[in-house]
Amino acid sequence: MKRIKRILSFFAGRGLVSFFCILILFSSIYGRGRYREGDWISYSVFRYVTSLAMDFDYVYFGTTAGVIRYDKYENKWKPPFTTSDGLPDNWIRNIAYDPDRNEIWVDTYAGSAMYQPAFREWYSEFDFPRHLARSDTSHLNLPNFFMEFGLTLLPDRSIMDSYFNQYRITDYLKGDFDDLWIATWGLGAGVADLRHLQLKMFKFGLYDKDVKAILIDGDDMWFGGSGFFYRSQGITRYNRKSGSWDYYSAPTTPSLVSNQVNAIEAGEKFVWFGTEDGLVRFDKKRSDWESFNTFKGLPDNEVSALDADGDILWIGTRLGLAFYVAKKDSIRKVSDPLLEGIYIYSILADSDFVWVGTERGVYTLDKSEKTWYRFSTPDNLLFGHVRSIAKSSVYDQSIQDESGDSPDSSPQSFTTRKTHSGRDEIWFGTDMGILGYNPVTDERMVYQSKIDFPELHVIKLVCDKRYLWVATENGVLRLDKRRQLWEKYTTEDGLLDNFVQDVVLDGDYIWFGTPQGVTRFFWNNPRLRDY
Numbered sequence: 001m002k003r004i005k006r007i008l009s010f011f012a013g014r015g016l017v018s019f020f021c022i023l024i025l026f027s028s029i030y031g032r033g034r035y036r037e038g039d040w041i042s043y044s045v046f047r048y049v050t051s052l053a054m055d056f057d058y059v060y061f062g063t064t065a066g067v068i069r070y071d072k073y074e075n076k077w078k079p080p081f082t083t084s085d086g087l088p089d090n091w092i093r094n095i096a097y098d099p100d101r102n103e104i105w106v107d108t109y110a111g112s113a114m115y116q117p118a119f120r121e122w123y124s125e126f127d128f129p130r131h132l133a134r135s136d137t138s139h140l141n142l143p144n145f146f147m148e149f150g151l152t153l154l155p156d157r158s159i160m161d162s163y164f165n166q167y168r169i170t171d172y173l174k175g176d177f178d179d180l181w182i183a184t185w186g187l188g189a190g191v192a193d194l195r196h197l198q199l200k201m202f203k204f205g206l207y208d209k210d211v212k213a214i215l216i217d218g219d220d221m222w223f224g225g226s227g228f229f230y231r232s233q234g235i236t237r238y239n240r241k242s243g244s245w246d247y248y249s250a251p252t253t254p255s256l257v258s259n260q261v262n263a264i265e266a267g268e269k270f271v272w273f274g275t276e277d278g279l280v281r282f283d284k285k286r287s288d289w290e291s292f293n294t295f296k297g298l299p300d301n302e303v304s305a306l307d308a309d310g311d312i313l314w315i316g317t318r319l320g321l322a323f324y325v326a327k328k329d330s331i332r333k334v335s336d337p338l339l340e341g342i343y344i345y346s347i348l349a350d351s352d353f354v355w356v357g358t359e360r361g362v363y364t365l366d367k368s369e370k371t372w373y374r375f376s377t378p379d380n381l382l383f384g385h386v387r388s389i390a391k392s393s394v395y396d397q398s399i400q401d402e403s404g405d406s407p408d409s410s411p412q413s414f415t416t417r418k419t420h421s422g423r424d425e426i427w428f429g430t431d432m433g434i435l436g437y438n439p440v441t442d443e444r445m446v447y448q449s450k451i452d453f454p455e456l457h458v459i460k461l462v463c464d465k466r467y468l469w470v471a472t473e474n475g476v477l478r479l480d481k482r483r484q485l486w487e488k489y490t491t492e493d494g495l496l497d498n499f500v501q502d503v504v505l506d507g508d509y510i511w512f513g514t515p516q517g518v519t520r521f522f523w524n525n526p527r528l529r530d531y
Contacts (some may be wrong), residue, residue: 005146011047037120038127040084040494041237041523044067044120045518049183051133053097053104054183055117058171059181060104062092062191065517067106068204072175075139076243077204081115082492083521086122088113091370096132105129110493140172142180145199159187163183207234207247210257212501215264215271217393221273221511224261225501228515232259235273248282248289255289257279265306265313267326272313274303279315279331280323297331298322301339305357309349314356316344321356325531336372338363348389350424357386362428388429390461390468427468429458434470436481453477455485461509462503469510471500476512495519 015361018250044065051062058069058078082090089110096105104115107128114125145153151161157169167187174180175191182199186361190201210232211224218243225232234249235256251261263274278301280294293301298317305316313324319341321334334340335394339356353374354365361382362375365509373402376382428435436445447453453470460471468479475490475498490498502513508524522528 001337012446033527034526035494036080037085039522039528040519041079042081042082042084042494042517043205044090044209044496045082045207046080047184047186049185049187050092051095052173052181052183053095053133053238054103054173054175054181055097055099055104059175059189059191060095060097061183062095062106064091065205065209067092067095067104070189070191070202077202080205081122082496082517083491084496086113090122090496090516092131093247094128094133096129096134098129098132105132107133113180120179133213134173140169141193143197145197147199147202151201159184160188166372177203185371198467203247205245206517207236207249208232209517210515211518213261213264213274214502214504214511214513214518216264216504216506216511217266217271220271221325222264222266223513223518224259224264224273225515226260226262226276228499230259234259235261253289255291257293258509262302262304263306263316265308265315267316272306272308274315275304276302279303286455287301292324292331297333297342299333305347307346307347307349309354312349314347314349314354316347316356320341320344320349334372338372338374344387346389348391349393350428355389355426357389357428359385362386362389377435377437377444378442379435380429381432381446381448385431386428387431387458388461390427390429390463391424392463392465425463427463429461429470431457434458434461434468436468449480451516459501460503464505469503469505471503471512473499476500476503494521 017412046065046068048064050064051059057073058071061068066080066087066328068080069078071078081087087106087108090107091109093109094107098105102117105128106113112125112128113122115122118225133251136479140157142153142157146447148154154160160166163411167184169182170185171183172180172388178193178195180192180194182192184190188202188204190199193198206223208225211223211226212230218241221238221240223236234247236245249255250256255281258275258277260276261273265272266371269284271284273280278291279291279298280291284290291299297322298315300317302318303315307314311326315322315324315331316389321339321344322331322333324331343359344356347443348355352367356363363372364375365372423440426437426439433446433448449456455472455474455477457473458470459473462469466480466482468481475488478487489495495514496516496519497514498513500514504511510521511525512519512521
């Protein structure tokens with residue numbers, strides 16, 4: 001840092017050209033290598049706020065999962081800062097703003113760091129400026145604010161909800177006008193209008209940090225988990241167009257029987273959730289919930305896999321396969337002996353076949369013959385646990401053409417509905433490795449664990465025409481199928497956790513679900529193609 005200060009002193013007063021020289025030199029000395037702000041963006045549970053600070057444009061909230069920032073003039077949340085951006089740790093003990101140097105400082109359990117808005121970088125530092133920080137609420141005297149229905153401000157500087165849960169106010173900061181910014185432990189951030197005596201609490205981030213299942217359904221994204229070291233507390237819906245976050249929890253949401261989500265799928269009218277206690281659906285139009293269990297046709301209440309197939313929803317459970325028929329609004333079991341009583345890990349339906357990965361290998365339904373078969377190959381990779389099945393779609397906007405250009409794939413324009421053909425290349429992820437199969441040429445591509453494939457266990461596969469993405473317990477691997485090259489991504493790159501439980505392609509972006517939250521990676525950034 002002393003080196004940078006000497007550089008700044010040298011260039012002081014030497015005009016715009018000198019300023020750009022500083023930018024280039026600063027980046028070369030302290031930059032994050034090939035990544036820049038926005039390449040990796042992570043979301044977790046930001047409701048536990050320890051401290052706050054403010055500069056000219058933003059209000060910064062230090063939380064137990066990183067730094068979140070609110071744009072005071074645009075009145076919206078900006079992407080948060082986490083270890084994906086270079087923070088030494090996500091648990092922020094304190095945060096401060098240095099107005100003389102226009103710097104944001106954080107104190108974490110892994111050390112201090114400083115953010116320079118001009119360079120959009122975080123830099124590790126030694127001494128946190130405690131004289132600039134404030135987290136004292138002893139002198140806070142709040143008036144009787146009006147709050148949204150179900151929330152009440154108590155005299156002891158805490159907020160109580162309609163279920164009598166109390167959330168302590170941990171910090172506050174007077175804004176530029178008649179606004180007072182509030183930090184709480186468990187209810188997130190809020191802002192009070194001192195003139196009209198209104199206190200508004202914000203929703204931002206995940207309801208539960210464990211993300212085992214991700215669904216993109218138009219503007220909506222859904223996140224669910226089953227809890228990694230604990231039981232999941234709820235389901236999150238994020239609308240990318242409006243920027244709004246909504247939460248659903250079993251104790252407070254009628255007919256939502258469980259928060260423990262293994263799989264999520266969507267149709268035209270419903271969003272479906274496979275949970276440990278049955279199948280649950282969310283009506284998009286009416287915004288209500290309905291549950292299905294063994295009394296309504298499921299082979300078992302633990303639903304492990306889902307896949308939409310036109311008017312049919314295929315349902316994998318701990319003890320076999322079933323399907324939901326939309327026209328009859330009913331569930332039927334698949335009674336074929338091949339699939340009775342076995343654990344279903346994954347399902348993929350295309351125009352000609354239904355592929356099912358189980359604890360005993362792969363089974364496929366020939367739709368024209370209406371017959372189930374066991375699918376096997378001479379390499380014997382498909383005789384054990386087949387945990388994931390993936391295909392590249394006929395029309396996939398995430399693929400570049402040969403010129404390197406990519407079509408418009410912004411979150412608003414990218415469609416997640418893909419049409420699979422029975423002639424598409426199909427990939428299987430097993431405990432022994434990865435198998436690629438071309439049904440047209442009968443060609444097989446075998447990647448044995450720890451021999452051709454660097455990891456041991458495959459959790460999830462997703463692919464397009466060019467790349468195969470593999471989620472594992474030790475990061476994410478990407479196979480360039482054309483050049484037969486593997487590339488690995490870990491927490492050193494931007495993941496919140498190396499244990500990756502789900503992966504979903506989203507045009508130029510890709511989402512990773514982990515026990516610590518969800519991360520979006522701008523994988524098709526033109527700047528990153530040069531590396």
